[in-house]
Amino acid sequence: MDVTIFAFAVPAVLFAGVSKSGFGSGAAFASSAILALVLEPGMALALMLPLLMLIDLVSLKPYWGRWNLRASLLLIAGGLPGVALGAWLYSAVDADVMRVLIGAVSVGFVLWQLRAKLGWPVVAARPLGRAAGALAGLIVGFTSFVSHAGGPPAAVYLLSLGLRKTEFQASTVLIFWAINLAKAVPYAGLGLFTRETLLLDLMLVPFALGGAALGVWLHHRIPDRWFFGLTYVLLTITGIKLIWDGLV
Template identity: 40%
Template sequence: MNALLTDPWFYAAAIPAVILVGLSKGGFGGAVGFVGVPLMALVMPPVQAAAILLPILVLMDMVSLWTWRGVFDRLTLATMLPGALAGIGLGWLTAALVTADMVRFIVGAVAIVFVTRWVYQQFRHGSVYAAQPNRIAAAFWGAVAGFTSFVAHVGGPPFQVYALPLRMDPKVLTGTGAIFFAVTNAVKLVPYFALGQFDTTNLTASAVLMPMAPLATLAGAWLVRRMRPEVFYPFTYATVAIIGLKLIWDGVIQMF
């Protein structure tokens, strides 16, 4: 018997993690899903938590792609995905050197700076301010998203650092993110397999948790379709700030 599957603490951490990640995949509060690995890491090594979640993320991506089919921004994808693939490659090359705690701290700090910048822009330009597309910025943040996604499945904040200020329609933003992370998660399967993370224990745990994945994803999509932009954006920025602080706290505590 798999010892992990008989541990009640595994379910206490993993079930809420999968539900929150699913809601995020559906588009409801993108930052909420970033607690997936940190939450599961309370009861298991972060690397194992990331390995268990990855097949579940791929299933959620399939549901999200179907839910948001035909709704996306082509330019954002074209400028961010090449960088994301490079970031995944860098994560693979440095897998033995970079810890998940270091990545949590860095991503958390980026998220807080990002939200602070947004608050400043609201006071200076008002709530209708929208940034212009920038290929260099898109490639850079795509690479950061790919790298942090590979290490700890926390590619959302870097993606949102670039995408949120564009102020796309919430449905377009969600559909664009769905394609972006479907591609990055599918690509991540190769290095995770090569690094030996898909053993029987981890795959069995993934299979047990998978039935919740599509339901949580569809619930997130249902909520997004009913949220107005003036509610969606402040909510998303607020969740980015909360998770950013949580990631910084976790990273500092574990490193020091």
């Protein structure tokens, strides 16, 4: 709990708030990747989870009832076994493996967001079925547990349904409110929450709430490409650095 940690934590938490409340949650995990540069991966994940849960909670009200409930419940149901799988993996590997995994997910997210320019399909040609939704949910739960990065697989399924921007955003708020709530139990069981992380969480609450309010405001005022342009740069740099640190 020194100046360096605060210098990384404050912008990371603000960024998470803006992303989760305004831009579909997909880039919020950048906050964990940033913090993993100065903290052990487990501590970075544990520090962010209560703040992400708080952002989820305050983001529910402005989007209440505007989600696609059927699709959201399908992803949540599929996500619960994914959370269990993530908890098993975390207990079986060391910190360097987690650094590589978080870094790989970060770089993979950038490639996924650039998929149109790379010639990859942007969304499915037709709506994905229930089986594909359940599989997407499993991946959502797993990637969310190990790096708070469940946004991309959720987006693949939700975007295939042709949801409008606000319906998509509201659905992601509901999905990750439930998934993050489920993650808190194994996080506590693995001993990831400590007195120090919870105390720092209390200090960062104003920045989480400020970021959430700013995200809702920006959702209706700026194009997604501006926000994600900054995200690509942050994730590319932090992802490569984490992979390097984990391997070396």
